Amino acid sequence: DQQVKQNSPSLSVQEGRISILNCDYTNSMFDYFLWYKKYPAEGPTFLISISSIKDKNEDGRFTVFLNKSAKHLSLHIVPSQPGDSAVYFCAANYGKLTFGQGTILTVHP
Amino acid sequence: SAVISQKPSRDICQRGTSLTIQCQVDSQVTMMFWYRQQPGQSLTLIATANQGSEATYESGFVIDKFPISRPNLTFSTLTVSNMSPEDSSIYLCSVGEGAGAFFGQGTRLTVV
Numbered sequence A: 001d002q003q004v005k006q007n008s009p010s011l012s013v014q015e016g017r018i019s020i021l022n023c024d025y026t027n028s029m030f031d032y033f034l035w036y037k038k039y040p041a042e043g044p045t046f047l048i049s050i051s052s053i054k055d056k057n058e059d060g061r062f063t064v065f066l067n068k069s070a071k072h073l074s075l076h077i078v079p080s081q082p083g084d085s086a087v088y089f090c091a092a093n094y095g096k097l098t099f100g101q102g103t104i105l106t107v108h109p
Numbered sequence B: 001s002a003v004i005s006q007k008p009s010r011d012i013c014q015r016g017t018s019l020t021i022q023c024q025v026d027s028q029v030t031m032m033f034w035y036r037q038q039p040g041q042s043l044t045l046i047a048t049a050n051q052g053s054e055a056t057y058e059s060g061f062v063i064d065k066f067p068i069s070r071p072n073l074t075f076s077t078l079t080v081s082n083m084s085p086e087d088s089s090i091y092l093c094s095v096g097e098g099a100g101a102f103f104g105q106g107t108r109l110t111v112v
Helices: none
Strands: A010-014 A019-025 A032-038 A045-051 A056-059 A062-067 A072-077 A086-093 A097-099 A103-108 B004-007 B010-013 B019-025 B031-037 B043-050 B068-072 B075-080 B089-095 B107-111
Touching: A010 A019, A019 A032, A019 A086, A019 A103, A032 A062, A045 A056, A045 A062, A045 A072, A072 A086, A097 B043, B004 B089, B019 B031, B019 B089, B031 B075, B043 B068, B043 B075, B075 B089
Parallel strands: A010 A103, B010 B107
Antiparallel strands: A019 A072, A032 A045, A032 A086, A056 A062, A062 A072, A086 A097, A086 A103, B004 B019, B019 B075, B031 B043, B031 B089, B068 B075, B089 B107
16 A cells, blocks of 8 residues: 555656656654655655645745645646656655655756 | 765675675764665665664564674674665765764665
8 A cells, every 4th residue: 555656657858847746645643744866877866855834845946835635746847957857756754754656847948 | 973884885795695895984973873875765764873782673673684884983794694685775874963974975776
């Protein structure tokens, strides 16, 4: 039973446009949500997080939105840049981290 | 922050053999975590390695298949034993939790 799901394996976006990556979860006990970014041949690195008591957290070009009633999380990147091309993992925390499958983002110049 | 060195970065192994993956951290940490990412799947926690005690395994993972060593506060190894093609995955070590989690670059294992 996959508690955290990223249903889009890949996303392609034009440079300068908005990238929206989505994540759904099933466990209402998750208290903290995170996004990680992974380049090829590197480990994931932390990008941005949000507590379950908030519905939005912004850090520069990156904004994470949390809709608890829908058990849905999204990451917005605007404007998207070619250097944002990577695999993005969402993760949820309840004692330990549970990850989604990842979404490959490609930003075209 | 923490710098994690993991090796080997990749390997191709024969079925039935074992591979030991090493993880070195540049600072002392209490817990180290081992993850697996099978093709098309999510990062899945295998076990938590504490120095001076046996590792704690997640559901679906057993010590006989994935023995772990933690001889000191900066080093750990994960062995994938008696490998089969289903063990072909990326294996990652990690330290810290949540926003403070840092990962090694991963070991891409292919079992033939």
